[in-house]
Amino acid sequence: MKYFIIITLVLIAQTTKAQETDLEMVLSTVNKHDIQDHIYFLASDEMRGRALGTPEIDVAADYIATTLKEYGAQPLNGLSGYFQEVPFSNVSPASKVELSFNQTSADQIAVLEAANIDYSNTVLYLNYGSVEDFEGADVKGKLVVVKGGSEGASDLRSAFFVGRNKRQLAHTNGAVGLIEIINTDDQSWGFLRNFTSTDKISLVGPNDDQTFVHVWARQQDQELMELVQEQVTAELTIEGVQNTNFKGKNVVAMIPGSDPKLKDEFVIYSAHYDHVGVAKNAGGADSIYNGARDNAVGVVTVLSAAKNLGKYPTQRSALFILFTAEEKGLLGSEYYVSNPAVPLNRMVFCFNSDNGGYNDTSLATIIGLNRTTANKDIVKAVEASGLKAIDDPAPEQNLFDRSDNVHFAAAGIPAPTYGLGFTAFDAEIAKYYHQVTDNPDNLDYDYLLKFFRSYVLSARYIANNPQKPFWSEGDKYYEAGLLLYQGN
Ligand SMILES: [Zn+2]
Missing domain, CATH: 3.40.630.10 (Zn peptidases)
Structure with a gap:
């Protein structure tokens, strides 16, 4: 009996060991x-x-x-x-940014995608910059100008969100940059200015073009919007941007x-x-x-x-x-x-x-x-x-x-x-x-x-x-x- 118990205990111990939970x-x-x-x-x-x-x-x-x-x-x-x-890549903010349309300067500017550029040429106005707006437009080598956001959603948040698609459209169609005209309040604009005035770190894709620029110009009166809808030339200067990979x-x-x-x-x-x-x-x-x-x-x-x-x-x-x-x-x-x-x-x-x-x-x-x-x-x-x-x-x-x-x-x-x-x-x-x-x-x-x-x-x-x-x-x-x- 004694031995039986010991053997049983040993067996139990072994099975428990084998089935560790x-x-x-x-x-x-x-x-x-x-x-x-x-x-x-x-x-x-x-x-x-x-x-x-x-x-x-x-x-x-x-x-x-x-x-x-x-x-x-x-x-x-x-x-x-x-x-x-x-x-x-780490892109530092520009030390100098200047933008004007037909010699009228737009003085409230935020640079979302920075690269050094010295542009002086006609620009192409493409409404809200939707897929349809880009269709058939020859934007090669040009700056594209659009309204921020989309029809019925032109607040800063929406504009920021859809801006990415516009940027991509402009870029894949061969434009050198995108300018969006934004209508927004002081607080949002201040927030955006802060956001865009520090170093920007992003992933680098194998085919990334680090020369493309994306700029927001704040619309303070109707004048700027009316102006860009005409046939205009723009001068855009961005200097001092340093891009380190x-x-x-x-x-x-x-x-x-x-x-x-x-x-x-x-x-x-x-x-x-x-x-x-x-x-x-x-x-x-x-x-x-x-x-x-x-x-x-x-x-x-x-x-x-x-x-x-x-x-x-x-x-x-x-x-x-x-x-x-x-x-x-x-x-x-x-x-x-x-x-x-x-x-x-x-x-x-x-x-x-x-x-x-x-x-x-x-x-x-x-x-x-x-x-x-x-x-x-x-x-x-x-x-x-x-x-x-x-x-x-x-x-x-x-x-x-x-x-x-x-x-x-x-x-x-x-x-x-x-x-x-x-x-x-x-x-x-x-x-x-x-x-x-x-x-x-x-x-x-x-x-x-x-x-x-x-x-x-x-x-x-x-x-x-x-x-x-x-x-x-x-x-x-x-x-x-x-x-x-x-x-x-
Ligand atoms: Zn955290």
Whole structure:
């Protein structure tokens, strides 16, 4: 009898060992020591706020790559080791801008796309600059003049939005530049002037023409509008613009799945690792935006998943991407989605993490939780780790479309953003969000332990679920998803 019990116990112990649960796997790899190490390194003063274009952000990228390698993640074919180089340009504002029509000068000008130019010739007026307006117009080598916005929507916001299409139309038709006449109030104009008077960082495409100019001239009276509708000549001088091209890096790695079939499908684990750098005119003692919450925490969700999956691979493959230049307008993720290392239709889910702060340590807030069918797996995993999962508490802020996940979502890939627990944009969030106070030493690491375990367990459930995740019915990106995966 005695021996029987011992043998039974040994057998039970062995079967339990062989069937280690996902939760046990997560508990065994996600620990406070690692979390603190990573966050204190990435958000240290030495990293100087990890701003794009600085030597410090490259140190952060090296650190992330080395850690991924140590955890058993592999580099992908076609990239430079663990790095995807991302080409940027930095365009400085002009030192001199002058514009006149038939010798009448337009003195309120904002330059949206700057390049040095000295133009003196006739201009072509094309109404609102719609596709129809451009049809049959010979704009080659010319400046095109249009009204801002569109019929019935000429406010600054609408004008800004449709202005991009006009710019592209003018450019592809061979114009040298676009001038829009804008009618707007002082406050909006002031805001725009501020926006356009700093360095502008953007991605550089292989066929980008960095000589094209896009200018807004403010219409103060009807005269200017009447004038440009006649046959006019314009003189436009822009001087002192300096255009510098440079490279940034996305960090990319993968861990193959364990299932012979499901391994062809990937789950993406992503976060941006850049932040906003150092305050320019800081008078105070601390001028470094350390970005512990935003977004060292996000990076550590991804690293925690990599460590766990390196030891216990899931059935689906894992792709880890740490983006650069999120703070410059989601540019690193935009570049990745245009230049993916593995075809996008093999990505079944993107589990992004981005963070501003938290005001409730009983929660994980997932922006877009219920917008995909992975919600059940996430809710279950978060609960098993001692927290509660909630969806976007502030939909009016449109957070879903304001982080790197949106580029994946727009391509059709179900892509929520996992974040620290918050219930509203209140004073507690504002205390740290994009402030020099966002430091590693004012984080609650007991909470973070549960937070990271929740993420990694969610990852395991999603990547092992035989059911492929998809958009919830009726979602804004549902159709894009159908389109992406058709024929799979
Ligand atoms: Zn940020």
